[in-house]
Amino acid sequence: MRRTTMYRSCRLPICVLCLIVVSSLLPCSVCADGQQSQPPEAVGEAADQLPRPDEAHCQAARILLAPIWPAPGQVQYGAIDLAVRAYKQSDVATQYAVIWLCLTSIRDKTLALPDRWPCCYVIGRCGYMRGVPDLIDVMLHDEEEAMRAPAAEALGEMYESTGKATIRDALLEARKTDRSKRVRDAIDRHLKRIAAPVAPVTHVAPVPNPPDGVHRRSADALLRRIWSAEPGKPKFDAIDAVVEEYMRSDAATQHAVIWLCLTYIKDKGRTLPDRWPCCYVIDRSMYVQAMPDLIDVLLYDEAETMRAVAAEALGEMYKSTTSATIREALLRAAQLDKSKWVRDTIAKYVGRDMPAGASQ
Numbered sequence: 001m002r003r004t005t006m007y008r009s010c011r012l013p014i015c016v017l018c019l020i021v022v023s024s025l026l027p028c029s030v031c032a033d034g035q036q037s038q039p040p041e042a043v044g045e046a047a048d049q050l051p052r053p054d055e056a057h058c059q060a061a062r063i064l065l066a067p068i069w070p071a072p073g074q075v076q077y078g079a080i081d082l083a084v085r086a087y088k089q090s091d092v093a094t095q096y097a098v099i100w101l102c103l104t105s106i107r108d109k110t111l112a113l114p115d116r117w118p119c120c121y122v123i124g125r126c127g128y129m130r131g132v133p134d135l136i137d138v139m140l141h142d143e144e145e146a147m148r149a150p151a152a153e154a155l156g157e158m159y160e161s162t163g164k165a166t167i168r169d170a171l172l173e174a175r176k177t178d179r180s181k182r183v184r185d186a187i188d189r190h191l192k193r194i195a196a197p198v199a200p201v202t203h204v205a206p207v208p209n210p211p212d213g214v215h216r217r218s219a220d221a222l223l224r225r226i227w228s229a230e231p232g233k234p235k236f237d238a239i240d241a242v243v244e245e246y247m248r249s250d251a252a253t254q255h256a257v258i259w260l261c262l263t264y265i266k267d268k269g270r271t272l273p274d275r276w277p278c279c280y281v282i283d284r285s286m287y288v289q290a291m292p293d294l295i296d297v298l299l300y301d302e303a304e305t306m307r308a309v310a311a312e313a314l315g316e317m318y319k320s321t322t323s324a325t326i327r328e329a330l331l332r333a334a335q336l337d338k339s340k341w342v343r344d345t346i347a348k349y350v351g352r353d354m355p356a357g358a359s360q
Contacts, residue, residue: 053097061097064090068118080118084125099128106138106147117150124154132158136170139183148174149182156190176247184244211256219256222246223264226277239277243284258287265297265306276309283313288321295329299336307333308341315349331355 053061064086067079087098102119105111120138123131132155139151152174159167168191175187211219222242229238246257261278264270279297282290294317297310311333318326327350334346335355347354 053093053100057093057097058101060090060094061101064094064098065101065122068122069115080121080125083122087122087126095126099123099126099131103131103134106134106151109142113144113146117147120147120150120154124157127158127161129158129162129164132164132167136167139170139174140177145180145182148178148180149186152183152186153190156187160190211252211259215252215256216260218249218253219260222253222257223260223278223281226281227274235277236280239280239284243281246281246285254285258282258285258290262290262293265293265310268301268303272303272305275303276305279306279309279313283316286320288317288323291317291323291326295326298329298333298342304339304341307337307339308345311342311345315345318349327353 065083068083083098087095090098102122105119106116106123108116120135123135135151135155135158139148139155142148142151152171155167155171158164159171171187171191175184175191178184210216222245226235226238226242229235242257246254249257261281264278265275265282267275279294282294291314294310294314297306298314299307301307301310311330314326314330317323318330330346330350331353334343334350337343
């Protein structure tokens with residue numbers, strides 16, 4: 001009994017000692033050779049200047065971060081959240097040492113990936129805005145998909161909490177240029193949760209000029225994927241796939257796709273299956289210049305299908321732009337349109353502003 005009691009009384013010091021021993025083996029260039037690194041330059045709305053980490057705080061930071069660097073294959077996400085919680089309860093000097101160690105680790109490409117990628121999450125979830133340029137650099141330029149995807153996740157979380165245009169622009173750039181589905185999916189998850197702030201539309205550019213033959217054929221081939229898809233979910237999956245391809249295309253091809261979509265929704269001689277998907281392509285491609293064309297369809301097209309789809313496309317645009325012009329058009333259609341499908345679609349976006357009895 002006495003031995004058991006003595007063993008239990010020694011467990012905490014032994015655990016702490018083990019962490020210290022393990023932490024001495026973990027990557028830390030902050031205090032290498034007893035030198036102190038200079039703090040990073042302030043970026044944007046950075047926090048107040050933090051002191052440089054001394055040896056004691058560097059050691060404390062390594063102990064705090066030790067759980068996020070387990071043996072390969074172990075689950076690290078829970079440990080990341082625990083490390084962030086411990087970070088927030090630490091003194092300022094230790095917090096700085098933690099961030100400095102994480103920044104050093106993500107920059108050091110000689111380290112193993114399991115030593116680098118968890119640091120992206122720590123920086124993001126600690127809300128350290130000075131780390132944004134480093135995370136953007138990783139997301140846009142690191143050779144490893146396993147680094148770019150966590151950096152995109154971290155930036156996406158930071159964008160959701162701050163709405164910073166710099167982060168949004170970087171996410172959109174990576175969304176357009178990165179060939180990794182994992183990276184693009186990470187970005188999409190966050191961009192869909194918070195609408196990118198767009199200035200209310202007060203002036204709309206004219207319809208683009210016709211594209212050249214080469215790019216028009218490319219756009220036509222792209223849209224034929226939608227027209228050839230089976231009705232239902234396959235059709236909408238094809239629309240999403242085309243929009244993804246649009247986002248990755250060069251400016252001339254994007255121009256041709258938009259021109260073709262606008263041409264088709266206006267051409268009432270075409271069949272409905274050729275016309276209505278174009279409303280979704282325009283909306284999901286974030287081409288707000290087409291707002292007047294969609295409003296014209298909503299208010300005046302004879303086909304109920306076209307009006308309902310235009311209502312949904314405009315509703316999505318309204319969510320991201322809060323354009324008074326779109327809102328007025330939706331409310332006007334709610335008052336005038338006799339189609340329950342159209343009115344119910346509008347009701348999803350205008351909520352309590354829906355005219356009394358309009359959605360009955």
